[in-house]
Amino acid sequence: xxxxxxxxxxxxxxxxxxxxxxxxxxxxxxxxxxxxxxxxxxxxxxxxxxxxxxxxxxxxxxxxxxxxxxxxxxxxxxxxxxxxxxxxxxxxxxxxxxxxxxxxxxxxxxxxxxxxxxxxxxxxxxxxxxxxxxxxxxxxxxxxxxxxxxxxxxxxxxxxxxxxxxxxxxxxxxxxxxxxxxxxxxxxxxxxxxxxxxxxxxxxxxxxxxxxxxxxxxxxxxxxxxxxxxxxxxxxxxxxxxxxxxxxxxxxxxxxxxxxxxxxxxxxxxxxxxxxxxxxxxxxxxxxxxxxxxxxxxxxxxxxxxxxxxxxxxxxxxxxxxxxxxxxxxxxxxxxxxxxxxxxxxxxxxxxxxxxxxxxxxxxxxxxxxxxxxxxxxxxxxxxxxxxxxxxxxxxxxxxxxxxxxxxxxxxxxxxxxxxxxxxxxxxxxxxxxxxxxxxxxxxxxxxxxxxxxxxxxxxxxxxxxxxxxxxxxxxxxxxxxxxxxxxxxxxxxxxxxxxxxxxxxxxxxxxxxxxxxxxxxxxxxxxxxxxxxxxxxxxxxxxxxxxxxxxxxxxxxxxxxxxxxxxxxxxxxxxxxxxxxxxxxxxxxxxxxxxxxxxxxxxxxxxxxxxxxxxxxxxxxxxxxxxxxxxxxxxxxxxxxxxxxxxxxxxxxxxxxxxxxxx
Numbered sequence: 001x002x003x004x005x006x007x008x009x010x011x012x013x014x015x016x017x018x019x020x021x022x023x024x025x026x027x028x029x030x031x032x033x034x035x036x037x038x039x040x041x042x043x044x045x046x047x048x049x050x051x052x053x054x055x056x057x058x059x060x061x062x063x064x065x066x067x068x069x070x071x072x073x074x075x076x077x078x079x080x081x082x083x084x085x086x087x088x089x090x091x092x093x094x095x096x097x098x099x100x101x102x103x104x105x106x107x108x109x110x111x112x113x114x115x116x117x118x119x120x121x122x123x124x125x126x127x128x129x130x131x132x133x134x135x136x137x138x139x140x141x142x143x144x145x146x147x148x149x150x151x152x153x154x155x156x157x158x159x160x161x162x163x164x165x166x167x168x169x170x171x172x173x174x175x176x177x178x179x180x181x182x183x184x185x186x187x188x189x190x191x192x193x194x195x196x197x198x199x200x201x202x203x204x205x206x207x208x209x210x211x212x213x214x215x216x217x218x219x220x221x222x223x224x225x226x227x228x229x230x231x232x233x234x235x236x237x238x239x240x241x242x243x244x245x246x247x248x249x250x251x252x253x254x255x256x257x258x259x260x261x262x263x264x265x266x267x268x269x270x271x272x273x274x275x276x277x278x279x280x281x282x283x284x285x286x287x288x289x290x291x292x293x294x295x296x297x298x299x300x301x302x303x304x305x306x307x308x309x310x311x312x313x314x315x316x317x318x319x320x321x322x323x324x325x326x327x328x329x330x331x332x333x334x335x336x337x338x339x340x341x342x343x344x345x346x347x348x349x350x351x352x353x354x355x356x357x358x359x360x361x362x363x364x365x366x367x368x369x370x371x372x373x374x375x376x377x378x379x380x381x382x383x384x385x386x387x388x389x390x391x392x393x394x395x396x397x398x399x400x401x402x403x404x405x406x407x408x409x410x411x412x413x414x415x416x417x418x419x420x421x422x423x424x425x426x427x428x429x430x431x432x433x434x435x436x437x438x439x440x441x442x443x444x445x446x447x448x449x450x451x452x453x454x455x456x457x458x459x460x461x462x463x464x465x466x467x468x469x470x471x472x473x474x475x476x477x478x479x480x481x482x483x484x485x486x487x488x489x490x491x492x493x494x495x496x497x498x499x500x501x502x503x504x505x506x507x508x509x510x511x512x513x514x515x516x517x518x519x520x521x522x523x524x525x526x527x528x529x530x531x532x533x534x535x536x537x538x539x540x541x542x543x544x545x546x547x548x549x550x551x552x553x554x555x556x557x558x559x560x561x562x563x564x565x566x567x568x569x570x571x572x573x574x575x576x577x578x579x580x581x582x583x584x585x586x587x588x589x590x591x592x593x594x595x596x597x598x599x600x601x602x603x604x605x606x607x608x609x610x611x612x613x614x615x616x617x618x619x620x621x622x623x624x625x626x627x628x629x630x631x632x633x634x635x636x637x638x639x640x641x642x643x644x645x646x647x648x649x650x651x652x653x654x655x656x657x658x659x660x661x662x663x664x
Contacts, residue, residue, distance in 0.1 A: 001386075001438055001440065002026065002444075002635055002636070003026055004025075004373050005023060005024070005025035005044065005045060005373045005375075006024055006025075006350070006351045007021045007022065007023055007024075007043070007343045007352065007353040007370055008022050008024045008029075008323075008324075008325060008327075008343060009021070009058075009324050009343065010324070010341040010342055010343050010353040011059065011060060011332045011341065012036065012060075012332045012333065012341035012355060013036075013060045013064040014060055014334060015064040015335065016036060016335075016339040017036050017037070018033055018035060018036060018086065019033070019035075019036055019341050019355060020033055020060065020069075021033075021034055021343075021353040021369070021370055022057070022058060023043055023370075025043075025045070025046075025047075026632065027046055028052070028072075029054040029055060029056040029072075030044055030047045030048055030049070031055045031056065031067070031069050031084075032044060033067075033086045034353060034369040034370055035369065036339065036341075036355045036369060038369060040352070040370055041369070041371065042370075042371050042374075043370055043372075043373050049071070051074055052074060053071050053072055053073060055071050055072070055082070056069065056325075057101060057103075059104050059105070059106045060106070061106060061110045061170075062108075062110040063168060065087055065168055066083055066084065066086070066169065067083070067084045067086055068082070068084075068094075068104060068106060069082055069084060069104075070082070070101045070104065071093070076135060076136040076137060077096075077135060077136060078099070079097050079100065079101050080094075080095070080096055081093070081095045081097055081104075081113075081115070082094065083170055084169075085167060085169055090167055091169075092161075092169045092170075094170065094171075094172050095172060095173045095174070095175050098119075098120075098135075098154075099117030099118050099133065099135070099152070099154075100117060100124075100133040101115055101116070102151065103115070103116040103188065104116075105188070106158075107191060107192025107193070108191045109192060111157060111159075111192070112155065112156070112158060112192050112193075113156055113158055113173065114153055114155050114178075114190050114196070115153070115156075116151060116152075116153060116185055116187070117151065118133045118149070118150075118151045119133065119149055119151070119152070120135040120136070121133060121148060121149050122148075122151065122204065123149055123204075123205050123206055123595055125206045125209065125547075125596065126427070126627045126628075127254075127326070129591075129625075129626030129628055129630065130591075130593075130594045130595045130597070130626045131626040131627075132149075133149075147204075150184045151184045151185050151204065152177055152179060152180075152185065153177075153178040153179065153188065153196065153198075153217070153219070154175040154176065154177060154178060155175065155176055155219055156174055156175040156176060159171045178217075180217050180222045180224050181222055182202060183202060183215070183224065184200060184202075184203070184208055185199070185200050186198070186200065186201070186208075186212050186234075187235060187237060189237035189238050190239065191243070193219075194219045194220045195216060195217075195218065195219075195239070195243055196216070196217040197214065197215075197216055197239055197262075197264070198214075198215055198237065199212040199213065199214055199234045199248075205548075206547045206548045206551070206596075207546075207548045207549060207551035207552070208551065209548075209551065210233060210253075210548065210551025210552060210555045211551060212230075212234060213226055213230065213234075214226070214228040214229075214234055214248055214262065216264060227262050227270070228248070228270050230250050232250055232253075232255075232473075233251060233253060233255050233257075233555070234248050234249065234250055234255065235248070235249050235257070235280070236248065236280055237282075238282040238283050238284055238292070240284045241284060241287070241289055242289050243264065244263070245261055245263055245264060245284075245289060246261075246262045247259055247261055247262070247284070247292055248262060249279045249280065249282065250272075251278075251465075251469055251472065252430050252469070252472050252473055252476075252555065253428060253429070253430040253552070253556075254430045255430075256278040256279065256280050256328065256430065256465035256466070256472070257279060257469055257472075258272055258277060258279065258469055259273045259276050259279045259292070260273070261273065261292070261307075271310075273310060273312065274310075274312075275311075275312040276294065276307060277296070278296040278303075278466055278467075278468065279294045279296040280297065280326070280328035280329045281294065281295040281328070281329060281331060282294045282295075283331070283333060285337050286336060286337045290308055291307070292306070292308070293306055293307075293333070293358075294306070295322060295329040295330055295331050296328075297328075297329060297434070297466040298317050298466065299319075299405060299460075299466050299467065300319060300393070300405070300406070300433060300434050300460070300466060301317065301319040301320055301434065301435050302317070302320060302321055302322040302434075303316070303329070304316040304317070304322070304364065315358075315363070315364060316363075318346075319347075319393075319435040320344055320349070320435060321344070321436045322342045322343070324342065324343065329342075333358075337358060338357060339355055339357060340355065340357075341353065341354065342366075344366055345436050346437065347389075347391035347437065348387070348391075349437060350373065350437050351372075351437060352370050352371070352372060354369060385411075385451040386438060386451060388411045388412075388414070389409055389410070389411050389451050390411065391408070391409055391435060392408045393405070393407065394408045394457065394458075396490050396493035398462075398482070398486045399485055399489055400485075402462065402474075402482075402486070404460070404461055404462075404486045404489065405459075405460050405467065406433055406457060406459035406460045406490065407433050407435065407439075408499075409439075409455075409456040409458065410450050410454075410455050411451050411452075411453065414451075414452075414453040415453045417498075418455075418499060418500060418501040418502075419453060419454060419455040419499070419500065419501055420453075420500075420501050420504040420506070420651055421454070421455050421456075421457060421491065421494060421495075421499075421500035421504065422445075422446075422449045422454045422455070422457070422506050422508060422646065422650075423456075423487060423490070423491060423505065423506070423507045424439075424441075424446045424449075424456060424457070424509070424513075425459070425487065425507065425508065425509035425510070425513030425514070426441050426442070426458070426510070426512075426513050427510050427511030427513050427514075428464065428465070428511070428512050428513075429463030429464060429472075429475055429479070429512045429513075430465050430472045431464065432464040432465045432466045433458035433459070433464075439458060441510055441513075442508050442510040442513065443510070443533060443589075443629065443639050443642065445508060445642060445643075448639065449643075449646075455500055457490055457500075459486060459487050461486030461487055462474035462475050462483050462486055463475035463479070463482075463483045476555075476557050477556075477557040479515075479556050479558060479573060480515070480516065480519045483516060484519060484520060487507075487516065487520070488524070488526055491505055491526060503528065504528060504651065505526065505527050505528060506528060506529040506530065506531070506646045506650040507520050507526075507529075507530050507531075508530070508533070508642065509531075510533040510534055510535070510628070511535060511596070513535075514533050514534060514597075515535045515536050515537065515575060517531065517532050517535070518535055518537055518575035518586065518605060520581075520584075521582075521584035522576075522578035522580070523578050523580040523581050524581045525583050525584065526581075527650070528584070528585075528650035529584065529585050529586075529587070529646050529648075529649035529650040530584050530585070530586045530587070531587045531589065531642045532587070532588045532589070532602075532605065533589045533590070533638075534589070534591060534597050535590075535597060535601065535605075536597045537575045537576050537601045537602070537605040538571075538574045538576045538601060539558050539559065539570035539573055539574045540559075540561060540567055540571050540574065541600060541601070543559075543570060544561060545598045545600060546597060546598060547595045548596060549561075558570055558573050559571075559572075576605060576608050582614040582615060583614060583615050584615055585615050585616040585649045586615065586616075586617045586618075587641060588602050588605055588617070589602075589619075589622070589638050589641070589642070590619070590621050591621070591622050591624075591626050591628075591629060592621050592622060592623045592624060592625060593624060593625065593626050594625070594627045595626070595627075596626075596627045597627065599621055602619055602621065603619065605619075606619035620637075620638070
């Protein structure tokens, strides 16, 4: 799977005739232009830039010919804002950006740009591997100060260059720091002019995102006005064409939430839209400020809906993933709103950039504009194995009767009857398993294990997105309780159904899922093996060492490290200090440079289990890796170790469970 080239984002031109597709491959990122009515162009197998530089974040200008994008230098240095004439192929560097570009905005009339950039040294969240921004070599020493690492807005005009050769490329841009002073900006909406709507906080660390509020920013003087103090977290802001209203999704942690409509005039009202859940993207109709189009999760699939006069109308829903650059459901609309673009994938269907009309008899009928990677067409043995993997919906009840859902992966014909069970847990917890081509969380092990003959359960326990905000918030104050019960109930259900082989279950998890895997091994003897990847294991030390510490554990009511009672609560929820089990062999895998769950979390767990000496335990720390592993050699080594661990301790031919006296 690490060899695949896949589209990750799809942006339709204002006239609806072309699509700028961001493509990710083993060599990096690139942008290709596909005709919206074409047969589906093949994906590149190498970067188009002769120097091998990566390109990403394409944004169309109103002429539907020029694309702005970000070019990353080969050697460490600031990224470049580049203009590309898609008809002639000409490119021009417009500006060196003094920070990592997290978002790029173009005004509706194409005369201004706005860049959201993270300063050199700024800490980043788990979606960015938990690695800090480095525009050059890491300084020695690496210094930390409370007033560093901001995310700021950079504003500049776009002017025609007046080239005699007829080029339409704009002239180089002078970017000015538009602030706002004393605040870091996490995401924003802007259509041009002075008004920006953004989520912002005083703390520049990713922990500050958990305390961000909605503000209006005046680009002319940097002044801010608070609009909304959320109960949880905010994402996916949108601004109406007339500038009178904004929309924002309010949820928890990795936000898939309920949309809010916010007045920007004298009556700055905030209205929650009932009946809309798990929204991850929103945009007002280009010509009707009363219509809000949304995209989001629906269980393990995706949903597109329209909100008008407070009423929610579902326009399209399917068991597939319609995603954008943030790996959550998102769309791109033409200037008239009549054509949408996205990246679509589903079980058995590799990711492809697609377009669809938004009205008429063929509304939301997706047409591919890129062809699958040839490797994804199963031309070699590994991808033929993937073609055998079947994805099914799964449902069961927790011990308190709460309905729980997820996915089952298996390969029919590889082994008759009940199979050994691998339970693979996603992070977040407000992430989820979705009906994609090859679920990639937890080292991408789920499809590989299914192809190898395991029955694989991908549960979406309480805390997951896709089932409404109440489901996602159900773990607040109950992390490791109700969600672990949901998981264990799923195991019992599959055993009772005769699908899972009794006594041969393993649990694997990444990040928060790794926390649950470690907790299951500490509290129960339900699993014959556990694999814990990049996981928090000691919530008290996490609160002081993670870059999201001080925000994350408060959001989920794990405890407050500033009080004696809170410190006791944090320790009580930590796998490090849990008991009740202890005979499960545990394999711990971690990245050396992870700042979300620092490697000390892995060392603490390993030392505690090694001292306990009741079951085998191993720890492997991978150099230069962050919250997720990206180096192909490291990824393959980690997956091979996990496979051997499961084969040794949980497969049917594995040795019996080890007693409490075994030397680790």
